[in-house]
Amino acid sequence: MRDVILSVEHLTMKFVSPVGSLTVLDDINFTVGRRESVAIVGASGSGKSTLLALLAGLEIPSAGRCVLAGHDLGSLDEDGRARVRRAHVGFVFQQFHLLPAFTALENVMLPLELGGAADARARAAATLGEVGLAERLTHYPRQLSGGEQQRVALARAYCMRPDLLLADEPTGNLDERTAAQVIDLMFHLNRDAGTTLVLVTHDERLAQRCERRIRLHGGRLQDD
Amino acid sequence: MTEREAPPIAMGATAALAARLFRRDLRSAPCAIIVLAALVAVAAITAVGSFTDRVRLALEAQSSALLAADLALVSSEPIPATFAARATAAGIDTTELLSMRSVVSHADQLQLVELKAVTDGYPLRGELMIAEAMFAPGQPARGIPPRGEAWVEGRLLQRLGLAPGAEITIGDARFKASKLIVLEPDRAGSFFAIAPRVMLNLADIPATNLIAPGSRVQHGLLFAGARKPLAALREALVTGPHARWQTPGDARPEIRAAMTHAGQFLGLATLVATTLSGVAILLAARSFSRSRFDAIALLRTLGATRAQLALLLIGEFLLLGIVAATLGTVAGYGLQFGLASVLEDWTQAALPLPSWRPAVQGLVGGVVAVTGFALAPLLELRDVPPVRILRADVEPPRTRGASTFLYAALAIGLLAPWNSGDWQLTAWSLAGFAATLATLALAGSGLIAAVAALRPRVSVAWRAGFANIARRRRQSLWQIIALGLGVLALLLLGILRTDLLSQWRATLPPDAPDQFLINIQPDQVGPLQDFLDERGVTGTQFYPMYRARLLAIAGKAVNPDAYEDPRARRLADREFNLSSATALKDDNRVTAGTFWRGDAGPQFSVEVEIAKTLGIKLGDSLRFSIAEREVEARVTSLREVNWDTMQANFFVVAPPALLADQPATYITSFKLPPPDTALLSALVARFPSVTAIDVGALLTQIRGIMTRATGAVEFVFMFTLAAGLVVLFAALQATQAERLYDATIMKTLGASRLTIAQAIAAEFTALGVCAGLIGAAGAWLTGWLLATRVMRVDYGFQPWLFASGIAIGVTGIVGVGVFAIVRALRAPVATILRRI
Numbered sequence A: 001m002r003d004v005i006l007s008v009e010h011l012t013m014k015f016v017s018p019v020g021s022l023t024v025l026d027d028i029n030f031t032v033g034r035r036e037s038v039a040i041v042g043a044s045g046s047g048k049s050t051l052l053a054l055l056a057g058l059e060i061p062s063a064g065r066c067v068l069a070g071h072d073l074g075s076l077d078e079d080g081r082a083r084v085r086r087a088h089v090g091f092v093f094q095q096f097h098l099l100p101a102f103t104a105l106e107n108v109m110l111p112l113e114l115g116g117a118a119d120a121r122a123r124a125a126a127t128l129g130e131v132g133l134a135e136r137l138t139h140y141p142r143q144l145s146g147g148e149q150q151r152v153a154l155a156r157a158y159c160m161r162p163d164l165l166l167a168d169e170p171t172g173n174l175d176e177r178t179a180a181q182v183i184d185l186m187f188h189l190n191r192d193a194g195t196t197l198v199l200v201t202h203d204e205r206l207a208q209r210c211e212r213r214i215r216l217h218g219g220r221l222q223d224d
Numbered sequence B: 001m002t003e004r005e006a007p008p009i010a011m012g013a014t015a016a017l018a019a020r021l022f023r024r025d026l027r028s029a030p031c032a033i034i035v036l037a038a039l040v041a042v043a044a045i046t047a048v049g050s051f052t053d054r055v056r057l058a059l060e061a062q063s064s065a066l067l068a069a070d071l072a073l074v075s076s077e078p079i080p081a082t083f084a085a086r087a088t089a090a091g092i093d094t095t096e097l098l099s100m101r102s103v104v105s106h107a108d109q110l111q112l113v114e115l116k117a118v119t120d121g122y123p124l125r126g127e128l129m130i131a132e133a134m135f136a137p138g139q140p141a142r143g144i145p146p147r148g149e150a151w152v153e154g155r156l157l158q159r160l161g162l163a164p165g166a167e168i169t170i171g172d173a174r175f176k177a178s179k180l181i182v183l184e185p186d187r188a189g190s191f192f193a194i195a196p197r198v199m200l201n202l203a204d205i206p207a208t209n210l211i212a213p214g215s216r217v218q219h220g221l222l223f224a225g226a227r228k229p230l231a232a233l234r235e236a237l238v239t240g241p242h243a244r245w246q247t248p249g250d251a252r253p254e255i256r257a258a259m260t261h262a263g264q265f266l267g268l269a270t271l272v273a274t275t276l277s278g279v280a281i282l283l284a285a286r287s288f289s290r291s292r293f294d295a296i297a298l299l300r301t302l303g304a305t306r307a308q309l310a311l312l313l314i315g316e317f318l319l320l321g322i323v324a325a326t327l328g329t330v331a332g333y334g335l336q337f338g339l340a341s342v343l344e345d346w347t348q349a350a351l352p353l354p355s356w357r358p359a360v361q362g363l364v365g366g367v368v369a370v371t372g373f374a375l376a377p378l379l380e381l382r383d384v385p386p387v388r389i390l391r392a393d394v395e396p397p398r399t400r401g402a403s404t405f406l407y408a409a410l411a412i413g414l415l416a417p418w419n420s421g422d423w424q425l426t427a428w429s430l431a432g433f434a435a436t437l438a439t440l441a442l443a444g445s446g447l448i449a450a451v452a453a454l455r456p457r458v459s460v461a462w463r464a465g466f467a468n469i470a471r472r473r474r475q476s477l478w479q480i481i482a483l484g485l486g487v488l489a490l491l492l493l494g495i496l497r498t499d500l501l502s503q504w505r506a507t508l509p510p511d512a513p514d515q516f517l518i519n520i521q522p523d524q525v526g527p528l529q530d531f532l533d534e535r536g537v538t539g540t541q542f543y544p545m546y547r548a549r550l551l552a553i554a555g556k557a558v559n560p561d562a563y564e565d566p567r568a569r570r571l572a573d574r575e576f577n578l579s580s581a582t583a584l585k586d587d588n589r590v591t592a593g594t595f596w597r598g599d600a601g602p603q604f605s606v607e608v609e610i611a612k613t614l615g616i617k618l619g620d621s622l623r624f625s626i627a628e629r630e631v632e633a634r635v636t637s638l639r640e641v642n643w644d645t646m647q648a649n650f651f652v653v654a655p656p657a658l659l660a661d662q663p664a665t666y667i668t669s670f671k672l673p674p675p676d677t678a679l680l681s682a683l684v685a686r687f688p689s690v691t692a693i694d695v696g697a698l699l700t701q702i703r704g705i706m707t708r709a710t711g712a713v714e715f716v717f718m719f720t721l722a723a724g725l726v727v728l729f730a731a732l733q734a735t736q737a738e739r740l741y742d743a744t745i746m747k748t749l750g751a752s753r754l755t756i757a758q759a760i761a762a763e764f765t766a767l768g769v770c771a772g773l774i775g776a777a778g779a780w781l782t783g784w785l786l787a788t789r790v791m792r793v794d795y796g797f798q799p800w801l802f803a804s805g806i807a808i809g810v811t812g813i814v815g816v817g818v819f820a821i822v823r824a825l826r827a828p829v830a831t832i833l834r835r836i
Helices: A047-057 A078-088 A106-115 A120-130 A146-158 A176-193 A204-208 B009-027 B029-067 B081-089 B154-160 B185-190 B202-208 B225-238 B253-292 B293-301 B308-343 B357-381 B403-418 B423-457 B460-471 B473-506 B522-534 B566-573 B610-616 B679-684 B696-748 B753-791 B801-822 B829-835
Strands: A005-018 A020-033 A038-040 A065-067 A089-091 A162-166 A198-203 A212-217 A220-223 B071-075 B093-106 B108-116 B129-131 B149-152 B167-170 B173-183 B198-201 B218-226 B243-246 B514-520 B542-553 B576-580 B588-593 B604-609 B623-628 B629-641 B652-655 B665-670 B690-694
Touching: A005 A047, A005 B566, A020 A047, A020 A198, A038 A204, A047 A065, A047 A162, A047 A198, A078 B696, A078 B753, A089 A146, A106 A146, A106 B460, A120 A146, A146 A176, A162 A176, A176 A198, A198 A204, A198 B623, A212 B403, B009 B308, B009 B679, B029 B253, B029 B308, B029 B357, B029 B696, B071 B801, B081 B218, B081 B225, B093 B154, B093 B202, B108 B154, B108 B202, B149 B154, B154 B173, B154 B690, B167 B198, B167 B542, B173 B198, B173 B202, B198 B202, B218 B753, B243 B460, B253 B293, B253 B357, B253 B403, B253 B473, B293 B308, B308 B357, B357 B403, B423 B460, B423 B473, B423 B753, B460 B473, B460 B696, B460 B753, B473 B696, B473 B753, B473 B801, B514 B522, B522 B542, B522 B665, B522 B679, B542 B629, B542 B829, B566 B610, B576 B623, B604 B610, B610 B629, B629 B652, B679 B690, B696 B753, B696 B801
Parallel strands: A038 A198, A038 A212, A089 A162, A162 A198, B108 B198, B149 B173, B576 B652, B604 B629
Antiparallel strands: A005 A020, A005 A065, A212 A220, B071 B218, B071 B243, B093 B108, B093 B167, B093 B218, B129 B173, B149 B198, B167 B173, B514 B665, B514 B690, B542 B576, B542 B623, B542 B665, B588 B629, B604 B652, B623 B629
16 A cells, blocks of 8 residues: 555535535545545536645635645645645646746746745756756746646646646646647656646546546545 | 628617616726726815815905905095995995095104095905004904094104104194004005005094195095905996006915915815826726726627727716716815815805805816726727637737827816916926826836846745736836826825925014014114114114116106006006115025126116016116116116015115115014014114014914915815825726736745735835835926926925835835735635636
């Protein structure tokens, strides 16, 4: 049995609105081992993205807990959770979420600098080279294509050699060919860096490339 | 098959859609800011409009006091009795006057006096102040001198060596000099008349037998009443060539200057508030425009034409303007009642409620401001390409800055003179604003380039901040401009309040002379100086005074009747007081030519206003007769005199040599250490031929105007402050969403809130420093222009200005901005990401 990097216990998420309360996630339990690759799949509105947000400590569950690299996220404050993310987590989003004011290089340098790396510039440049963007260092996100932007996002995530990479529909905004390239790159980096990969997708082909799939249906877990 | 044509624009449907959009948009942040900004502008216009309406009335009341009436008719011929009867019929009060030069005798002494006979009701405006004893403070007179009594100026009794209550003879009648005249409202214009005043009851005049055919008598009829009937009466009464009308405008120059300045301060404060609100509207409209790209792209996809969109948007903003203007008018009306309390006890006359005019001004002003400032960003929306519905990165072509400024300048141009009522002040202020705007844009671009260059060398938080400035180049520029203008306006008002106002008040310092001594013989100058020095009155200056009559200008004999202007006629007719000087006085400024230094050759320097009135130009020769001798020389300089200072000043000055052998008396002025009336008594006893004139009451009047004006400006300052805050808010709101997005991404990547706050603080600090510096420079420049070109007061370098500018810029934007973002960041990241 591999070491557990992520453990989810009785995770429940309810949104309370004036018209009533909506249970998005209902008593979810699972663990993810180091270097494992897991796909969270399910139909739209099944709670996939909410689960991912909870795993990263971007949101606080209504009940249950989520332990990431030994840290119970629920017991930490905002800045504490930010520190855990900085130390252990990389992100890739469907909308890329690059900082528009930063060049590709600066975007990749950002997490390195936040972590206090002395050689941020060199490492960022090297990682951009690994994703094939050595010629695009000084370009701004608006000057890059969707695929290139997602590769910058991947470089930003991998330059930290994170223990856990969380990806939310990483190919959702890309055409099929570009999506395939980005997926290859992601699994390649995952192998090389020894990263754990948890991705949310409704793309079955992508899900099949993962070692394990967690299916969500109506906010509850269904074993694959 | 025929091609289907687009249906014509249905105005009704467009209006309904505009109304629906308006209802929905009203809740959005940019629209709320627009309404808020317009509300501030309209409230300022309305409140200040109503207030200045009242101030004007109060000032008119004060200047009426200086005429003792709202209107006066003076004539060398008796005024027909029908005039007074017609006035009474029109509901206008009148009172009759008669004035002439005469001689008062006591025992074997004779004294030339200015005789004035009055009837019941005098003065119709202002107050006659009288006293029981020499140098005692005056009390308001109840009524006029009773039959058989004369009220006289103290100096008459001084000269005759009498005490109050003594008997004097005027013509064939005897009078008891029962009271002393301390302040006569309509005497203000002629303090330095050589002869003292004696006031009688008009009914006593026949007994004096003074009036005979050929006597030089001036008849007067004073009027007081509402403005319209007065104007109608003035039109209706046919007066002969011997008669002339006098209006409150003929008040003495010191008071006129004070009133003009008061009006300028108020006008400027309103102008600043309106312009700032306009900037806020402009910023918010830009932000509104950006937030509507998608909706407009959708409307275009659905077939809306550009004309329809223009109608739709302008309609929506007209509604917005009307709502804001209505709210602002109501608020302004409410607030001006607060202003009215500033006026209390200033004027005894009850002020009428403000007219409908300020309300209309406010309403129209609000709509003009909203549409004028918002027009360019709104029209930009017409050009949103429909393809944006598919490709979010497609934006309309950029609005040209020129059209934005054109519409905004048009709006200010429409509003400003209407508000300030002063073209010159408006022009200079707008010039200051425009120069600042250009400088802000230039310096802003410089700063953006500079921070972009600094990026690789700073830590991550600072880089994030600097990168944001560089990336949002246009918005950053706008923020620098908006914040810079805000800083400029606030500092300018600060300068006005602390600096220009105090400079202005300093022209009338607490130690401004309130006593004038005239008729000082040359051999008395030394002893009198010693006398004053011994009693602690130091630093007095003695100026020689030569009584002269102007005979010719540029070789042409002066004929008083040739002047159309009654003032010019009066001036040409009377004796001038010439003086000599070796240097230009501090409160004088040369406007043309050069003033001599030391004892120069024959020449004259003439006060610019009197030169204009009499038609004297630089280079003209002037011929005066002084005690039967004639003196002629050229005018080598024209001077502007700051009458506010209350120092002795002269219309015409010559180098000492030119007037050296002419008979002179001296004049001096000093501040009486209060309440040292014993000094005056001792002075008069020691130098009986010297005449003392007390202008303390006049000083109090001028100080009153200055104090009220300061209070009023401070009140108006509140609007400017509010407008400045709205600008700051608008500038921040415009980029709030983007900042929040950036901060959220950083947070997701593990940045602490401190790091994020540092990044935003870095951005805001850089923006704040730049805007603060440039705003301060602009405020200084505008203040300098206003001081030197409009208000004519001294103005030096102000280091505090720059420190305050940076402090306001940085604390304002950093404080508000960082607080807003950090507060927003308390929400979980996922929630914010979903919102974005």
